[in-house]
Amino acid sequence: MHIYSELLELFLAYLKNENLVQAPENLYEPYDYIMHLGGKRMRPILCLMGYELFSDESVKESTLPYNLAMAVEVFHNFSLVHDDVMDEAPLRRGKETVHQKYNINTAILSGDLMLVKAYDYLAQTSDKYLPKALRVFNKTAAEVCDGQQYDMDFEERSDVSIAEYLTMIELKTSVLVGASLQLGAIAAGASEIDAQNLYDFGKNIGISFQLQDDVLDTFGNAEKFGKKVGGDIIQNKKTFLILKAYENGNPDQVAALSELMSSKPSDEGQKIEAVKSLLEQLNIRQDTELLMAQYYDKAFAALGNIDLDDERKKPLVAIVKKLMFREQ
Amino acid sequence: MHIYSELLELFLAYLKNENLVQAPENLYEPYDYIMHLGGKRMRPILCLMGYELFSDESVKESTLPYNLAMAVEVFHNFSLVHDDVMDEAPLRRGKETVHQKYNINTAILSGDLMLVKAYDYLAQTSDKYLPKALRVFNKTAAEVCDGQQYDMDFEERSDVSIAEYLTMIELKTSVLVGASLQLGAIAAGASEIDAQNLYDFGKNIGISFQLQDDVLDTFGNAEKFGKKVGGDIIQNKKTFLILKAYENGNPDQVAALSELMSSKPSDEGQKIEAVKSLLEQLNIRQDTELLMAQYYDKAFAALGNIDLDDERKKPLVAIVKKLMFREQ
Numbered sequence: 001m002h003i004y005s006e007l008l009e010l011f012l013a014y015l016k017n018e019n020l021v022q023a024p025e026n027l028y029e030p031y032d033y034i035m036h037l038g039g040k041r042m043r044p045i046l047c048l049m050g051y052e053l054f055s056d057e058s059v060k061e062s063t064l065p066y067n068l069a070m071a072v073e074v075f076h077n078f079s080l081v082h083d084d085v086m087d088e089a090p091l092r093r094g095k096e097t098v099h100q101k102y103n104i105n106t107a108i109l110s111g112d113l114m115l116v117k118a119y120d121y122l123a124q125t126s127d128k129y130l131p132k133a134l135r136v137f138n139k140t141a142a143e144v145c146d147g148q149q150y151d152m153d154f155e156e157r158s159d160v161s162i163a164e165y166l167t168m169i170e171l172k173t174s175v176l177v178g179a180s181l182q183l184g185a186i187a188a189g190a191s192e193i194d195a196q197n198l199y200d201f202g203k204n205i206g207i208s209f210q211l212q213d214d215v216l217d218t219f220g221n222a223e224k225f226g227k228k229v230g231g232d233i234i235q236n237k238k239t240f241l242i243l244k245a246y247e248n249g250n251p252d253q254v255a256a257l258s259e260l261m262s263s264k265p266s267d268e269g270q271k272i273e274a275v276k277s278l279l280e281q282l283n284i285r286q287d288t289e290l291l292m293a294q295y296y297d298k299a300f301a302a303l304g305n306i307d308l309d310d311e312r313k314k315p316l317v318a319i320v321k322k323l324m325f326r327e328q
Numbered sequence: 329m330h331i332y333s334e335l336l337e338l339f340l341a342y343l344k345n346e347n348l349v350q351a352p353e354n355l356y357e358p359y360d361y362i363m364h365l366g367g368k369r370m371r372p373i374l375c376l377m378g379y380e381l382f383s384d385e386s387v388k389e390s391t392l393p394y395n396l397a398m399a400v401e402v403f404h405n406f407s408l409v410h411d412d413v414m415d416e417a418p419l420r421r422g423k424e425t426v427h428q429k430y431n432i433n434t435a436i437l438s439g440d441l442m443l444v445k446a447y448d449y450l451a452q453t454s455d456k457y458l459p460k461a462l463r464v465f466n467k468t469a470a471e472v473c474d475g476q477q478y479d480m481d482f483e484e485r486s487d488v489s490i491a492e493y494l495t496m497i498e499l500k501t502s503v504l505v506g507a508s509l510q511l512g513a514i515a516a517g518a519s520e521i522d523a524q525n526l527y528d529f530g531k532n533i534g535i536s537f538q539l540q541d542d543v544l545d546t547f548g549n550a551e552k553f554g555k556k557v558g559g560d561i562i563q564n565k566k567t568f569l570i571l572k573a574y575e576n577g578n579p580d581q582v583a584a585l586s587e588l589m590s591s592k593p594s595d596e597g598q599k600i601e602a603v604k605s606l607l608e609q610l611n612i613r614q615d616t617e618l619l620m621a622q623y624y625d626k627a628f629a630a631l632g633n634i635d636l637d638d639e640r641k642k643p644l645v646a647i648v649k650k651l652m653f654r655e656q
Contacts, residue, residue, distance in 0.1 A: 141447075
């Protein structure tokens with residue numbers, strides 16, 4: 001069993017050796033660009049961990065299912081390229097987004113190609129496990145599209161419920177975390193039920209991660225978080241924190257929040273502080289962390305259902321804990 | 329063996345029974361909209377014909393591989409949705425394009441979903457044939473993206489060769505015609521070599537069709553063609569006709585054509601007539617029809633390599649001839 005840092009090194013070496021560029025270069029260069037823009041590579045590593053969990057005690061590094069790790073990473077990056085077009089985002093991981101660096105048509109078509117290439121990597125799976133892997137991948141890919149659509153729909157709506165928000169983040173971000181683990185497990189010949197439990201572990205951890213992202217965006221330490229704190233507030237995003245505050249606040253607090261969340265102030269810092277102060281009055285951070293803990297517990301209950309030594313689950317547990325408690 | 333009109337009816341009945349819309353509706357309605365916009369349904373019908381060619385003498389209508397027919401039709405429509413965004417086209421089959429009716433973000437995301445749904449239909453293939461079908465589909469899908477990129481690249485270039493143009497149309501439109509037939513053949517258990525010959529038949533017929541489209545767009549009878557004649561000329565498209573004229577013309581003719589093809593005249597009819605007259609002087613229509621005949625012969629040579637009774641190939645030959653000689 002390899003730990004995260006070892007698998008990351010192996011995956012990056014594999015990625016480096018893949019020649020992603022071919023003719024027509026205008027199509028493949030953006031694919032190469034986004035794939036080398038960095039990131040934690042969480043999904044491919046979880047895929048490899050899912051494999052090692054159910055495979056031989058001593059998996060040879062050469063036989064790890066890199067193709068599946070690539071499939072989930074290429075898919076994830078495809079979704080970033082198209083989401084950035086839809087959100088008109090200029091930056092991704094501190095660098096220009098694809099449509100910003102090239103143009104919108106290039107971002108659309110290169111994204112399409114990447115989605116096909118994700119399936120191409122998937123198709124390298126042995127015939128024995130390919131049908132099952134393809135069906136998991138299809139379901140997940142459609143759900144990620146659904147999630148992005150809900151996210152866009154919610155921007156236009158003022159009556160989004162907390163249940164709807166949780167469904168949205170589950171679809172948009174968490175199912176792919178679960179599927180990454182599940183695909184690795186499938187390739188290792190795990191039973192249906194074990195693969196499903198591992199999926200449930202990943203999905204619930206993914207929701208917990210996303211809630212944590214919401215918390216850190218507002219309450220995080222700017223230096224450790226690596227992003228501008230308060231970005232969600234400035235963009236008037238209806239995150240869990242805001243929706244919960246609407247639910248918990250008295251009429252005056254709701255009215256004050258509503259006004260703040262539709263304002264475009266000249267002093268951004270003042271707006272951030274005012275919203276934070278309201279959220280603090282209402283104990284929203286604590287409420288969110290409580291919900292995070294519930295998803296976290298649900299995840300570990302699913303992992304507990306998998307009948308393997310705790311020792312074997314250690315690298316997976318270690319990386320999840322590290323990501324979970326990265327910034328408190 | 330069913331003939332085209334019978335298979336069309338069966339496919340349309342199948343499509344009608346498929347419930348394409350689910351939540352979130354903003355994502356699935358555009359998918360439903362484009363899928364019911366009509367069209368000849370050439371690719372799905374060819375897919376069913378490819379199946380019947382190699383399957384039992386008496387295929388039951390209930391056991392036709394509708395899932396594969398849907399896969400190629402949904403994929404084709406996905407490519408139309410995204411191409412229309414890239415080309416800023418307002419109309420498709422006489423109706424509003426998806427981005428025109430909804431908006432660009434919807435067209436991007438619904439297109440993405442459709443690409444996933446195409447794979448979802450593909451995944452309904454029996455496990456025995458799925459890996460092979462998936463690999464054919466992936467190769468084809470990537471080539472269609474390549475073709476669209478070359479098409480966009482060529483708009484910016486003034487030195488496109490005829491060989492490059494032929495490669496572009498092969499990738500952008502013809503490989504999917506070949507793959508539609510091939511996928512049907514694969515699902516019927518055809519041998520590798522038979523499926524390949526059928527693919528070659530479809531691909532070469534597809535190139536021939538596209539060249540015919542170029543001819544009809546300029547020399548067709550407006551009423552029969554169903555589109556505005558001269559559209560390619562007005563859009564300054566570098567079709568085979570124009571590239572061939574550049575090759576065959578004397579310096580004066582090349583200069584005249586070059587000026588015409590970069591002009592935006594107030595009188596479109598005059599421009600169309602001037603270009604047509606130049607093309608006629610240079611016998612371009614005859615040259616194009618000669619090349620069409622070469623691809624057509626190549627296609628039928630490949631079909632001839634398939635060791636089946638001519639009787640059995642009849643419905644396929646009939647529809648290809650009908651499409652080929654639709655407007656002379």
